[in-house]
Amino acid sequence: MKNLTLLLLSVILMLSHHTLQAEKQVQDEASDKLVIVWTSDDPYTAERMVLMYAHASKSYGWFEEVTVIIWGPSAKMVAENIKIQEKLKTMQEDGVEIRACIVCANMYEVTEELKAMGFDVKGMGKPLTEYLKSGAHVLTF
Numbered sequence: 001m002k003n004l005t006l007l008l009l010s011v012i013l014m015l016s017h018h019t020l021q022a023e024k025q026v027q028d029e030a031s032d033k034l035v036i037v038w039t040s041d042d043p044y045t046a047e048r049m050v051l052m053y054a055h056a057s058k059s060y061g062w063f064e065e066v067t068v069i070i071w072g073p074s075a076k077m078v079a080e081n082i083k084i085q086e087k088l089k090t091m092q093e094d095g096v097e098i099r100a101c102i103v104c105a106n107m108y109e110v111t112e113e114l115k116a117m118g119f120d121v122k123g124m125g126k127p128l129t130e131y132l133k134s135g136a137h138v139l140t141f
Helices: 002-031 043-059 073-080 082-093 102-107 111-116 125-134
Strands: 033-038 065-070 097-101 120-122 137-140
Touching: 033 043, 033 125, 043 065, 043 073, 043 082, 065 073, 065 125, 073 082, 073 097, 073 111, 082 097, 097 102, 102 111, 102 120, 111 120, 125 137
Parallel strands: 033 065, 033 137, 065 097, 097 120
Antiparallel strands: none
């Protein structure tokens, strides 16, 4: 009986150790994700903060995964500002994921323009919630 108790205790400890390792791995992966929710239509904020930090974060390896979500007024500004479009395209080529809220794009009537730029345009409420729940670093501007 004593041997069986020791065996069960060993199995429980091994399973607990593996569970803790798996949880730490999930936390480590989430801590290496940066998501920027970009709502501002100010081109200076876009150029001198949002896009600059997102691009540097990916280029210098500060974060493994970098995602910029175009949300609200930024959708209209992106569709109208060629300089911002060019910067976003360069960022995308360098590995930054560019996504856009389809509800916002539809409200500003720029959905087709954003899709033509190669951005992932779809509902963003659920993905944002998943980023938040996963522990990813989420910034808003």
